[in-house]
Amino acid sequence: MSEALKTSDIVLDPYSIPLDSKFNVAQGPLFEHDAHWAYFDRLRAEAPVHYCDESEFGAYWSVTRYKDIMEVDTNHEVFSSEGGIVVADQDEDFELPMFIAMDPPTHDDQRRVVSPVVQPINLAKLEGTIRSRAAALLDDLPLGEEIDWVDRISIELTTQMLATLFDFPFEDRRKLTRWSDVATADEDMGIVESEDQRRAELFECLTTFTEIFKERQVKPGNNDLITMLAHGEATRDMLERPMEFLGNLILLIVGGNDTTRNSISGGVLALNQHPAEYEKLRKNPALITSMVPEIIRWQTPLAHMRRRAKVDTVLNGQSIKAGDKVVMWYVSGNRDAEAIEKPYEFIIDRAKPRQHLSFGFGIHRCMGNRLAEMQLRVVWEEIMKRFDFIEVVGEPVRIRSSFVKGYATLPVVLHPKK
Amino acid sequence: MPKITYIQFDGTESSVDANPGTTVMNAALDNLVPGIDADCGGECSCATCHVLVDESWMAKVGQPSVAEESMLDLNPDRQPNSRLSCQIPVTEDLDGLVVNLPEFQY
Numbered sequence: 001m002s003e004a005l006k007t008s009d010i011v012l013d014p015y016s017i018p019l020d021s022k023f024n025v026a027q028g029p030l031f032e033h034d035a036h037w038a039y040f041d042r043l044r045a046e047a048p049v050h051y052c053d054e055s056e057f058g059a060y061w062s063v064t065r066y067k068d069i070m071e072v073d074t075n076h077e078v079f080s081s082e083g084g085i086v087v088a089d090q091d092e093d094f095e096l097p098m099f100i101a102m103d104p105p106t107h108d109d110q111r112r113v114v115s116p117v118v119q120p121i122n123l124a125k126l127e128g129t130i131r132s133r134a135a136a137l138l139d140d141l142p143l144g145e146e147i148d149w150v151d152r153i154s155i156e157l158t159t160q161m162l163a164t165l166f167d168f169p170f171e172d173r174r175k176l177t178r179w180s181d182v183a184t185a186d187e188d189m190g191i192v193e194s195e196d197q198r199r200a201e202l203f204e205c206l207t208t209f210t211e212i213f214k215e216r217q218v219k220p221g222n223n224d225l226i227t228m229l230a231h232g233e234a235t236r237d238m239l240e241r242p243m244e245f246l247g248n249l250i251l252l253i254v255g256g257n258d259t260t261r262n263s264i265s266g267g268v269l270a271l272n273q274h275p276a277e278y279e280k281l282r283k284n285p286a287l288i289t290s291m292v293p294e295i296i297r298w299q300t301p302l303a304h305m306r307r308r309a310k311v312d313t314v315l316n317g318q319s320i321k322a323g324d325k326v327v328m329w330y331v332s333g334n335r336d337a338e339a340i341e342k343p344y345e346f347i348i349d350r351a352k353p354r355q356h357l358s359f360g361f362g363i364h365r366c367m368g369n370r371l372a373e374m375q376l377r378v379v380w381e382e383i384m385k386r387f388d389f390i391e392v393v394g395e396p397v398r399i400r401s402s403f404v405k406g407y408a409t410l411p412v413v414l415h416p417k418k
Numbered sequence: 419m420p421k422i423t424y425i426q427f428d429g430t431e432s433s434v435d436a437n438p439g440t441t442v443m444n445a446a447l448d449n450l451v452p453g454i455d456a457d458c459g460g461e462c463s464c465a466t467c468h469v470l471v472d473e474s475w476m477a478k479v480g481q482p483s484v485a486e487e488s489m490l491d492l493n494p495d496r497q498p499n500s501r502l503s504c505q506i507p508v509t510e511d512l513d514g515l516v517v518n519l520p521e522f523q524y
């Protein structure tokens with residue numbers, strides 16, 4: 001993984017630097033060192049809509065309060081998703097069109113085609129498979145010795161899940177994980193050597209799925225996403241637009257991969273940092289239902305989403321110009337005490353646990369939100385049947401990204417139920 | 419106070435007295451009527467307060483706004499009488515309103 005942690009390249013204390021137009025939160029290393037919290041506390045308090053005129057991703061606005069984020073997210077007429085939804089721009093000669101990065105009406109047409117896969121009736125069908133696969137995996141784990149929770153459980157479970165969603169050859173399932181990692185990698189993350197390598201791997205993804213798509217055109221699969229694309233009215237000719245096909249594939253792979261993976265890891269870490277909550281859960285495993293959305297809030301697996309202003313506009317007193325990039329920092333809104341009581345605490349029985357920003361709001365609200373919750377619920381139900389304590393025995397290694405907020409490793413020791 | 423009746427997917431009915439000025443969504447939550455999630459707290463931005471308005475009440479309840487329409491449109495189970503209950507203000511005119519709840523919110 002990444003070389004030994006360096007802190008020389010970042011300033012850990014945001015109060016030691018001026019809050020001016022050079023104040024920059026979009027730095028992967030801040031997140032890698034878990035040092036971003038104080039930056040956002042300061043922005044929320046002193047400059048809730050803040051312009052940074054210089055960063056590796058160019059100039060951008062940061063929106064950090066819950067209420068303002070909600071305003072941007074629900075106002076797609078002014079704040080467009082077209083052309084990209086992360087602070088980094090896509091390479092202009094390698095642009096992947098996907099509906100998360102489209103405005104209506106194309107967004108609505110394409111989302112409508114794939115959204116039936118997350119209809120409750122399909123979730124119910126998937127639940128049994130997910131449970132039995134999770135149970136088998138958990139039964140197989142060594143007890144009382146150090147293992148990496150990320151690799152052994154979080155990655156494996158979400159990968160199995162993805163293979164189920166796509167009806168992808170089960171033995172090749174780690175390819176899905178690899179493509180997801182490659183798609184979200186930027187060069188300094190150490191996942192790919194070069195942009196050329198990245199593209200080559202993504203084309204392999206395209207070729208593999210093109211074959212599967214052709215197969216399913218003739219012989220429909222079992223409720224899977226590729227069959228739906230191959231037969232949906234708006235998408236069945238998608239092979240004629242290979243970049244769009246690849247874009248949608250990547251969207252569905254990434255959408256359901258890193259996010260769920262890091263929630264599975266994040267939950268273990270959160271419970272270890274809040275032992276009283278862990279005890280509450282042991283006494284009453286029914287609290288899993290409200291714990292799951294709280295894990296997703298606490299973790300905030302995607303730290304931000306980005307928009308671009310279509311027209312000049314004013315947000316909380318700041319004049320935003322047409323064309324400006326506007327970053328909604330969900331990670332900050334989810335710690336806004338104006339909107340969430342004791343936001344830094346992990347509380348597994350909150351009254352309104354789903355009132356958080358991790359899934360976004362408005363027309364782009366996460367299509368997989370109930371699926372993600374179902375997966376986490378099933379995983380935790382199976383965990384609680386088996387283990388009394390998943391003990392975190394060392395510092396996690398965090399991912400160097402201001403977008404995907406998660407863990408590369410998390411060392412744990414499993415203690416079985418007595 | 420206007421009375422509102424919520425019919426669960428399994429047929430169970432609950433009637434509540436709602437204050438004019440609240441919404442059909444909040445009246446349900448305030449009276450612990452299950453079946454409405456309201457993830458966004460009434461901002462017309464999550465579509466998890468979906469209800470199916472009883473046919474005979476459609477005219478009185480009226481049409482969804484453009485913003486509500488764009489959220490409803492995301493729901494593959496959307497019906498002609500679908501509405502987001504946080505966007506239906508309770509008024510004296512709606513005394514007796516009947517809404518049906520879908521099997522799931524998502």
Ligand code: HEM
Nearest residue numbers: 099100255256259260301358359360361364366367368372
């Ligand atoms: C805890 C897990 C997850 C988190 C935190 C998460 C987060 C998000 C966020 C923040 C957005 C964008 C919202 C916006 O732009 O306003 C989104 C969109 C999306 N997510 Fe998820 N997601 C998760 C799981 C999943 C899963 C399991 C799937 C698989 C089906 C999925 C599929 C999608 C899709 C297709 C979109 C695009 C929706 C659109 O643009 O209309 N997500 N997700």
Ligand code: FES
Nearest residue numbers: 460463465467504
């Ligand atoms: S409560 Fe979210 S749309 Fe009504």
